[in-house]
Amino acid sequence: MSPSGIQWIDMIFFGIFNGSPDGGLNWHILDEKTSQTFKERFQRKVLEVKSPGILANAFRLRFAAVRDPTATSRVPDR
Numbered sequence: 001m002s003p004s005g006i007q008w009i010d011m012i013f014f015g016i017f018n019g020s021p022d023g024g025l026n027w028h029i030l031d032e033k034t035s036q037t038f039k040e041r042f043q044r045k046v047l048e049v050k051s052p053g054i055l056a057n058a059f060r061l062r063f064a065a066v067r068d069p070t071a072t073s074r075v076p077d078r
Contacts, residue, residue, distance in 0.1 A: 017062075018059065
């Protein structure tokens with residue numbers, strides 16, 4: 001369980017780091033990772049921008065899995 005009691009923080013990152021030049025109307029892939037686990041609480045992951053020519057003012061990470069499948073209903077859809 002995560003420090004705040006919210007299980008969705010215990011993620012397995014399998015997805016895409018996106019950037020949007022227009023506040024979230026259109027999204028461009030900046031980086032992709034697969035099967036990246038967070039082994040420690042508050043661990044950081046480095047994501048590289050593969051398309052440096054894309055300017056963005058909004059960013060999102062898409063998480064596709066959690067360690068505890070019963071907690072998936074608690075993953076916010078944003």
